[in-house]
Amino acid sequence: MSRIEPLPMRLRAPAQGFPKGWYRVADAGEVLPDALLPVSWLNDQFIVFRAADGQAQVADAFCPHMGAHLASHDGCLRNGRIVCPFHKWEFDAAGGALAHIPYSALPPGEVGLKMHATRELDGMVLMWYHPHGGTPEFEPFETPLSRNQDGWVLYGVKEWITTCPMRDMLENLFDGPHIVYLHNSGGAPVLKSIARTPYGMRVDYDQDPSQTDAGVTGFRSDFTGITLNAQIFEGTAFTTQFYNTFTPIDDERFVLHSRLHIKDSGSAEINEAIGKAFTDRFMFEVEQDLKVLDYKRHLVKPRLCAGDGPIHQYRKYAAEFFVD
Ligand code: FES
Ligand SMILES: [Fe+2]
Incomplete structure (x- = not known):
């Protein structure tokens, strides 16, 4: 092979x-x-x-x-x-x-x-x-978890070393069609709104109606710059929060580190079932993504078509954090 x-x-x-x-x-x-x-x-x-x-x-x-x-x-x-x-x-x-x-x-x-x-x-x-040094220009985001630690449990931590061009990893979150055509999912969450925040950006989604069987009723993704991301899922019977962080080791590789926190249901068995369902799906998708992303080239002028998602909007945002 x-x-x-x-x-x-x-x-x-x-x-x-x-x-x-x-x-x-x-x-x-x-x-x-x-x-x-x-x-x-x-x-x-x-x-x-x-x-x-x-x-x-x-x-x-x-x-x-x-x-x-x-x-x-x-x-x-x-x-x-x-x-x-x-x-x-x-x-x-x-x-x-x-x-x-x-x-x-x-x-x-x-x-x-x-x-x-x-x-x-x-x-x-x-x-x-900051490539030129200096003091912080903004603070990290607050999340439901950071605002109130009560009643949350850390379900699991996963880490990958990836050779994906770093800015393309987050671009993937704005790429709806790949969710269907790479991950073979029945549908993709539909973007509802993108708003700027003091620390970066907040993206709210409407759930795809074909995905309601998973019980997810709300989904949003919060960014601190382009190095920290929190994905918050609300469901009929659960709330979960992923932290995804992106730290370069060198010019060739960065570490994607993910932590799944779940709102304590009061039952260890239910926590385990919720945590496992989310991490199984997440791991599956990340590993499938990396099979492509690890080798891809960052195209400065991708040939986008209708239906491709707000890639340019994300790129305009991401460009603010590249200083050189
Ligand atoms: S004390 Fe001399 S190198 Fe640190
Ligand atoms: Fe993906």
Whole structure:
């Protein structure tokens, strides 16, 4: 059987850098007190940790003194300070300020650890990224779950590494016909409205009448920029919320990370049935999507026809987050 190797990204999509926005860089539960979690994202490396007040923080992985990776060898977080393994300079974990040089009373002028704006949202650690640096231009969205944690359970977490051109992954959500012709679904949710929000965009759908057997009565999709997405399904007997996050590892790959939360029905058996139905369908669709998306080229001028969905409207929105 022949196998396709994805073409290098530079031959499949115009170089455009990574979009500005909030990126999921870790799960909150992975970030333990007094530990440095090394992560590799966005063609770069970072450390994730908790300052003395318990707040998650993200900083550059490399020491500003001579560039050691702060989580290499015996680099550590101790007494609220990050201690570099190389010459044991110490940085304040809360703000990154240089706190101590063990062999010199003369700090070399302005020097500190580069910190990145960080937020925690429903079990995820998010980092602000802008190709030119700077402070966040907007906050991550609020969702039914983030507004009120009571009565929700995390049913499951799935992750895929994909070679899809990153902006085409979300474009897929506006591509109605593929739901029928790739996923063999009896129909696709019909777009009702697209509205701008302070954090991005909210899309409401009418359910396709042929899909009412699944019991879904309402569906909406909320975006923070083009890096975080929440899909909220209301049903006659359930409410579920997916978080989908998109974080590039490098120019060739990004991680699609999905978390399904369900409103607690009060019965573990019913929760399991709801969770399984949603994740089975979702997994099936994502895996089918990736069989195509992982190899596709981003066409700057796709030849769209009537019925193709608001692809251009999505692209106009997405373009706002690409800065370069
Ligand atoms: S490289 Fe970090 S203390 Fe020297
Ligand atoms: Fe799909």
